Amino acid sequence: MRSTAIALIAIVVLECSFACQRQEISDSSAQSFKVALLTPGPVSDAGWNASAFEGLQLIKKELGAETALVQTRSPADFEDAMRDFASRGFQIVFAHGFEYTDSALKVGKLFPNTWFIVTSGSASSANVASVAFKIEEAAYVEGALAGGVSKSGIVGAIGGIQIPSIRLTFEGYKLGVNSVLPQGRVLISYTGSFDDVGAAKEAALAQVSRGADLLLQNADAAGLGVIEAAKQSRIYAFGSNGDQNAIAPDTVLASAVTFIPKAFLRIATEIKEKRFKPAMIEYGMKDGMVEVVYNPQLEPKIPPAALEKAKQAEQDIISGKITLPTLASVSR
Numbered sequence: 001m002r003s004t005a006i007a008l009i010a011i012v013v014l015e016c017s018f019a020c021q022r023q024e025i026s027d028s029s030a031q032s033f034k035v036a037l038l039t040p041g042p043v044s045d046a047g048w049n050a051s052a053f054e055g056l057q058l059i060k061k062e063l064g065a066e067t068a069l070v071q072t073r074s075p076a077d078f079e080d081a082m083r084d085f086a087s088r089g090f091q092i093v094f095a096h097g098f099e100y101t102d103s104a105l106k107v108g109k110l111f112p113n114t115w116f117i118v119t120s121g122s123a124s125s126a127n128v129a130s131v132a133f134k135i136e137e138a139a140y141v142e143g144a145l146a147g148g149v150s151k152s153g154i155v156g157a158i159g160g161i162q163i164p165s166i167r168l169t170f171e172g173y174k175l176g177v178n179s180v181l182p183q184g185r186v187l188i189s190y191t192g193s194f195d196d197v198g199a200a201k202e203a204a205l206a207q208v209s210r211g212a213d214l215l216l217q218n219a220d221a222a223g224l225g226v227i228e229a230a231k232q233s234r235i236y237a238f239g240s241n242g243d244q245n246a247i248a249p250d251t252v253l254a255s256a257v258t259f260i261p262k263a264f265l266r267i268a269t270e271i272k273e274k275r276f277k278p279a280m281i282e283y284g285m286k287d288g289m290v291e292v293v294y295n296p297q298l299e300p301k302i303p304p305a306a307l308e309k310a311k312q313a314e315q316d317i318i319s320g321k322i323t324l325p326t327l328a329s330v331s332r
Helices: 001-033 048-063 076-089 096-109 135-149 165-178 196-210 221-234 259-270 304-319 325-332
Strands: 034-039 066-071 093-094 115-120 128-133 154-158 185-190 214-218 234-243 254-259 280-283 291-292
Touching: 001 128, 001 154, 034 048, 034 076, 034 254, 048 066, 048 093, 048 221, 048 234, 048 259, 048 291, 066 076, 076 093, 076 096, 093 096, 093 259, 096 115, 096 128, 096 325, 115 259, 135 154, 135 214, 135 234, 135 254, 135 291, 165 185, 165 221, 165 304, 165 325, 185 196, 196 221, 196 254, 214 221, 304 325
Parallel strands: 034 066, 034 093, 093 115, 115 128, 128 280, 154 185, 154 214, 214 234, 234 254
Antiparallel strands: 254 291
16 A cells, blocks of 8 residues: 555656646747748848848847748738737737738737737737838938939839839829929839739830839839849939848939838837737838938939939928828828
């Protein structure tokens, strides 16, 4: 009986040991901060997706987060990827694009303990927030610069998929051009793809053949084709969503930069500290989240009057003297 009692005690101690170990593993998992990112294109685009990936890396570095990345190939992947991350205990899923909005709202209802942050999104809910970067403000400044630099009075703009945020960018660009050249023309084309570099290059060359002597692109990875077309045609181009001046130092006059990494880190920090509130968040020049970065190699070649008008436009936007259309106005 004595040996039986000892055996029973040993079993109880062993079970307790396993139970405690399971609890420790569970607690450790619960306490870990896990952040995922969905992108519609490759993070090698030197712009939109690259900036989001940089934000994910910054969150990993500054907050010690466990991170994961998925490039979705089609809309059919959106919900699956979101469900997968949420079911694995990720506290945040950054969905980097307007197109993820509906899926985030749907999956968000099923996983109330996960935050879904949609860049350029069009809605919010109890655990879904949309964050928009007013790149149209930088596009307006680039437009004012284009109006002062263009010799033909015709400039171009090439987008990927025609979504509200890109239409708004081009509207800002057009208003900027016309603030300097009231009769100036802005040619606008969409390729229907964020990945097809060749199609973007062809669209850009088509605009050049119609007289465009300066090109703006907002097409993610495909935008590199626009810069290539400008370089081939020996005209200037503008970078978008990231500092793309170094891609073609003799071609990219300036870049409309959105500080996505800084915004991602701010949001993730607030969520980790349990003080984030879902909303339609907007960041712009006034917040220091959007900026026009001039190419130091080409800035000396810009006519002083054109550069002055562009920089004045920037100050007028920050002060509120210039107001631009909203995302809602182009979403109708």
